[in-house]
Amino acid sequence: MNKNKVTTMAAKKLSLKEKYSLLTRDLDWEFSYQDRKDAFPMEEFEGIKITDWSKWEDPFRLTMDAYWKYQAEKEKKLYAILDAFAQNNGHLNVSDPRYVNAIKLFLTGISPQEYQAHQGFAHIGRQYGGVGARIACQMQSIDELRHVQTQVHAMSQFNKYFDGFQSWSNMQDRVWYLSVPTSFFHDARSAGPFEFLVAIGFSFEYVLTNLLFVPFMSGAAYNGDMATVTFGFSAQSDEARHMTLGLEVIKFLLEQHEDNVPIVQKWIDKWFWRGTRLLTLVGMMMDYMLPNKVMSWKEAWEVYFEEAGGALFKDLARYGITMPKYAALVEKEKEHISHQAWWTFYTHGHATGFHTWIPTDEELDWLSEKYPETFDKYYRPRWEMAKKLEAEGKRFYTKALPQLCTTCQIPMLFTEMDDPTQIAYRDTVYNGDRYHFCSDGCKDIFHDEPEKYVQSWLPVHQILQGNCGGPGVEQVLSDYYHFNVGADNMDMKGSPDEKRWKQWKGVA
Amino acid sequence: MSVQAIVPDYRGVVRDRFENFHGNQLVYVAWDKHLMFCAPFAFPVPPEMSFKSLLTDVATDVFAVHPEFDQLDWSKAEWLLDGQPFIPQLDVALKDQGISHKSVLRFQTPELKGYMGADI
Numbered sequence: 001m002n003k004n005k006v007t008t009m010a011a012k013k014l015s016l017k018e019k020y021s022l023l024t025r026d027l028d029w030e031f032s033y034q035d036r037k038d039a040f041p042m043e044e045f046e047g048i049k050i051t052d053w054s055k056w057e058d059p060f061r062l063t064m065d066a067y068w069k070y071q072a073e074k075e076k077k078l079y080a081i082l083d084a085f086a087q088n089n090g091h092l093n094v095s096d097p098r099y100v101n102a103i104k105l106f107l108t109g110i111s112p113q114e115y116q117a118h119q120g121f122a123h124i125g126r127q128y129g130g131v132g133a134r135i136a137c138q139m140q141s142i143d144e145l146r147h148v149q150t151q152v153h154a155m156s157q158f159n160k161y162f163d164g165f166q167s168w169s170n171m172q173d174r175v176w177y178l179s180v181p182t183s184f185f186h187d188a189r190s191a192g193p194f195e196f197l198v199a200i201g202f203s204f205e206y207v208l209t210n211l212l213f214v215p216f217m218s219g220a221a222y223n224g225d226m227a228t229v230t231f232g233f234s235a236q237s238d239e240a241r242h243m244t245l246g247l248e249v250i251k252f253l254l255e256q257h258e259d260n261v262p263i264v265q266k267w268i269d270k271w272f273w274r275g276t277r278l279l280t281l282v283g284m285m286m287d288y289m290l291p292n293k294v295m296s297w298k299e300a301w302e303v304y305f306e307e308a309g310g311a312l313f314k315d316l317a318r319y320g321i322t323m324p325k326y327a328a329l330v331e332k333e334k335e336h337i338s339h340q341a342w343w344t345f346y347t348h349g350h351a352t353g354f355h356t357w358i359p360t361d362e363e364l365d366w367l368s369e370k371y372p373e374t375f376d377k378y379y380r381p382r383w384e385m386a387k388k389l390e391a392e393g394k395r396f397y398t399k400a401l402p403q404l405c406t407t408c409q410i411p412m413l414f415t416e417m418d419d420p421t422q423i424a425y426r427d428t429v430y431n432g433d434r435y436h437f438c439s440d441g442c443k444d445i446f447h448d449e450p451e452k453y454v455q456s457w458l459p460v461h462q463i464l465q466g467n468c469g470g471p472g473v474e475q476v477l478s479d480y481y482h483f484n485v486g487a488d489n490m491d492m493k494g495s496p497d498e499k500r501w502k503q504w505k506g507v508a
Numbered sequence: 509m510s511v512q513a514i515v516p517d518y519r520g521v522v523r524d525r526f527e528n529f530h531g532n533q534l535v536y537v538a539w540d541k542h543l544m545f546c547a548p549f550a551f552p553v554p555p556e557m558s559f560k561s562l563l564t565d566v567a568t569d570v571f572a573v574h575p576e577f578d579q580l581d582w583s584k585a586e587w588l589l590d591g592q593p594f595i596p597q598l599d600v601a602l603k604d605q606g607i608s609h610k611s612v613l614r615f616q617t618p619e620l621k622g623y624m625g626a627d628i
């Protein structure tokens with residue numbers, strides 16, 4: 001009785017503001033016998049100048065006790081819905097079994113990056129001299145851990161019924177296309193704490209996150225996947241906080257010292273470019289993998305970057321920040337990259353951990369309508385060719401491994417944007433070795449820090465060095481990637497996924 | 509500065525050195541304006557391999573699936589080596605005609621327009 005009384009009284013005495021200050025700013029202390037520089041050794045080497053940490057505005061105004069309570073409530077709701085999904089055979093409600101391949105891509109490509117985000121924020125949540133920034137990053141770190149857990153739980157429902165979900169944690173840093181998101185985060189996490197926050201907190205979470213989140217979550221809603229939709233709702237309020245943190249860090253760095261401006265601009269240029277390259281996978285998912293389409297990649301880019309991002313960069317102009325360096329190029333790329341990417345996956349469908357397929361005739365028409373300038377001219381003929389080969393019983397799979405870009409690690413599939421029939425080649429020689437890039441953006445990034453990117457773990461080169469088992473591709477897929485070869489990979493047509501679906505639905 | 513590192517004189521491990529390929533070098537080969545092949549191919553081959561052998565023993569199998577392959581006359585193909593015009597010598601080793609580790613070889617066949625004339 002006494003104990004209860006004491007707690008209630010204490011709680012009454014503290015205003016929200018006081019509680020907030022006790023649970024965040026008050027967790028710091030003055031260093032009387034240690035040098036602060038030794039305590040925060042990573043704060044200066046990036047060249048960022050912080051003159052006054054107290055100017056950091058806490059973006060969340062959230063204390064740990066409130067945080068736990070709020071997150072626990074969301075968790076309860078989420079797991080109740082996941083239980084219902086399992087009991088009611090929710091997997092049978094998806095629009096088309098092809099849809100499930102979009103969430104195979106999500107689980108293998110995105111969820112492990114939630115974990116890397118968790119690790120990255122936990123790391124930088126130790127590194128800043130300002131306690132406000134540390135606490136904000138620690139909370140985001142916990143959010144990200146929760147994201148990977150809840151995503152895995154949501155998608156584990158599908159693992160009971162479909163192929164390709166079983167070895168995501170093994171695949172994430174081994175498979176040729178998954179090294180793209182994985183190396184993106186490795187790059188950010190091996191940078192200093194300020195670059196990490198500009199990379200992930202600002203460029204990714206603030207500027208580009210809608211292009212990742214909205215497509216997958218709306219895609220789930222449009223295609224009857226309640227498990228993923230529910231996860232999306234449960235993460236939404238976190239994402240709002242993450243975006244606020246991303247914006248706060250940019251404004252804080254720019255206001256602290258004018259010398260920070262060119263450094264921040266360079267990071268924005270770099271991470272915008274890396275982010276858009278990464279989002280190629282999302283563009284392809286939207287245009288080709290969702291049986292019920294939400295919007296085209298091009299439309300999404302226009303709404304979420306050109307309009308929203310345009311307004312943001314207008315706002316940042318007062319600090320001397322300009323639009324990311326290659327924004328004008330990406331405006332052209334929106335017409336092409338999703339088509340170039342899906343063709344790459346289709347022609348490498350024997351080596352992908354999900355199924356690929358030729359778009360249906362209705363889907364081809366939808367693509368023509370959404371891409372009137374480019375689809376019929378450049379991309380429809382590829383599908384006509386694929387259809388012809390398939391009809392002849394010669395479904396096309398390439399016979400050798402592709403060359404990769406050293407920086408983004410994507411196969412060299414992108415064309416010159418003013419000549420969409422010509423692959424773009426960029427290269428450089430550094431210390432006697434030649435390096436190749438898909439674009440000027442990727443080459444710039446290499447040039448700025450060659451000693452970092454000479455270390456790129458390029459899956460194709462690793463296979464050819466014999467570091468991934470083998471000798472043949474089939475053994476790499478089964479023994480190193482842990483694919484169930486013949487079930488996880490190859491065309492949707494004739495796959496075990498498709499056969500089971502037909503049985504459940506009672507169609508021949 | 510060649511890297512933003514917390515330690516001075518940081519040097520990265522060059523992961524794709526020639527020495528790591530067990531006697532092979534990498535050569536990338538692409539057929540320009542034939543985008544049935546979405547990207548150049550990466551081949552590990554001995555530097556002593558002749559250009560002719562690269563074509564007949566390595567490249568042919570991969571490119572032969574293209575419907576225009578039957579019309580391809582290697583002797584008429586125009587080549588670029590690392591972006592520069594290049595006239596290959598069929599019986600000379602790759603390493604003796606400037607085709608080094610991680611070189612890109614592109615061939616162009618202007619008379620072949622790709623599937624449906626669409627550069628595919």
Ligand SMILES: [Fe+2]
Binds near residue numbers: 114117143144147
């Ligand atoms: Fe997240």
Ligand SMILES: [Fe+2]
Binds near residue numbers: 205238242
């Ligand atoms: Fe986030």
Ligand SMILES: [Zn+2]
Binds near residue numbers: 277407408442
């Ligand atoms: Zn690249």
